[in-house]
Amino acid sequence: MIWFTWRQFRTQTWIAIGALAAVGVVLVVTGRSIADAYAAANVAACQGDCATAIDTFLSQVWTGASGTVYDLANVIMYVVPAVIGIFWGAPLLARELETGTHRLAWNQSVTRTRWLSAKLAVVGGAAAATAGLLSWAVTSWAGHIDQAAGDRITPGLFGARGIAPVGYALFAFVLGVTAGMLIRRTVPAMAATLAIYGAAVISMQEWVRAHLVPASHATRPLDTSSLDTLMLSDNNQMTVIASDNLSNAWVLSNQTITATGQVFTGPVNPQYCGPDQGPQACVDWLATLGLRQDLTYHPASHFWPLQWTEAGIFIALAVLLAGFCFWWTRRLT
């Protein structure tokens, strides 16, 4: 059964290997220029003025071909699990059911459970390997950039690094299998797979991920010299937000609070703040109020705990769906 699954899956395997090889070549070639830029900007050995070194390095990266590759690679990391779900998962059972070949397969001396096990193991293994290899390649390729930019824990990049893509790929694959099994037609199953995969990954990023590991919390005096936002509203209210000054962190909330802990919204003192006074007078006045900055964030150290938890959740979902597939296949007619 394993031989046969591999035989049915042979073309896709070669396509995957070819695509991985092509990506590998591009990464190796551009990886050299990144390493050169990194060495030239002297980021690793910078003393004191590291910010300049990092800026030099990053601007060199963004202006070259590696900048384009970087953007593409980030997109590919989200697209590959979807492609796996759509082209490997959805047709796996749907095509058999659609063409009636399940009536041939299920009448050999192999139980449906073994038949499905072989399919899920071979193709699921390939899905995990593909996503894992790709993510490993991209994560190491982008290592210097991520370190310099200090942003791999932020939402867009997080799912394109580490082991989260393996979780996505396994989930998308089994999701495709399940959709194909229930819908019994390949093309609608592909559409359903894409829709649900997209919804799951977006929901994870928007609503779930922040809570997977308890976030860090910090309160410190408001640094009025690094205000990001200073906004006056008509009703005598104002919004003040200082820069978070955190490197390599995912900031969930950044608020300015009063000494009593309320979010600061004013009231504005028109004597200092207003169109006639100029911003500096207002900033100086704010500095006298004893305001504090209240931050909730995931520091860089949360990257791997978040990665493992998120990958674990998607793998658990995949396992649940696979269990459902086994149960349903036994009663499928």
Place this chain on the structure above:
Amino acid sequence: MSSPVLQAEGLSKRYRRREALSDCTIAVPPGRVVGLVGPNGAGKTTLLHLAVGLLRPTAGDIEVLGGHPASGAAQLARVGFVAQDAPTYAGLSVADHLRFGAHTNPGWDRQLADDRVTRLGLDRSQKAGKLSGGQRAQLALTLAIAKRPDLLILDEPVASLDPLARREFLQGLMVFIAEHDAGVILSSHLVSDLERVCDYLIVLVASRVRVAGEVEDLLASHYRLTGARRDLADLPTGVEVIEDSHTDRQSTLIARSTTPIDGSSFAVEQLALEDLVLAYMSQTATDPLPALETTP
């Protein structure tokens, strides 16, 4: 091979609102070549799918060779099945199909498979999707035969074949039956396909078993009676009318009787199997006649 080929007790299958098979009770003795005949949509495929475990009964029970269909690898190994239209993997070659059979069946008879493919003149590197209907049916039959089942179940194996391919297919089947001690169930909507190969017949009409029995017994117990027009009520006892047609002066009856019919008031003729089956198929009565008793 001492277990009955097929044993069904009150077997029913309902799809949502449509009854595909109703209260089917049959017991086919061991070692028979069974023909399942009936018009399209009578429930033949449903019965066969129940027998191979592709369907689960809504009610009742079915056993094949003494085991529950598809209850495990051992049962699957004992029953070979060729579904209607002989599904094969269009993108895989003939050789791939044989390797598939070899990998998925512990009892795979490689010699038999190779010989058959050679004799049929199938090109091993040809993709199954490019084979003709007859060749595909032969390939599917080869897969089912080479796993060396105790029972071969074929759903309308010749329906899509031209007359020549049809004859070749049935000949191949008869060779297999002669060479291997295996039972066969095959369905068709044409009696002529089954007549030459089957020694047991099940007639299925409108989801019900109309009659089932040894072909010999069926032929020996059915008659065409022709005589002066008469009321059906005054027939000798033990004679059941399957079909009757009347002109002003004459009645023609197709009737079943387990005892010879007194020929004084009728011209009594033996029936051809085809006429017999057609009589059951055109029968309007909704009550099924009890299955003909057979002694195992």
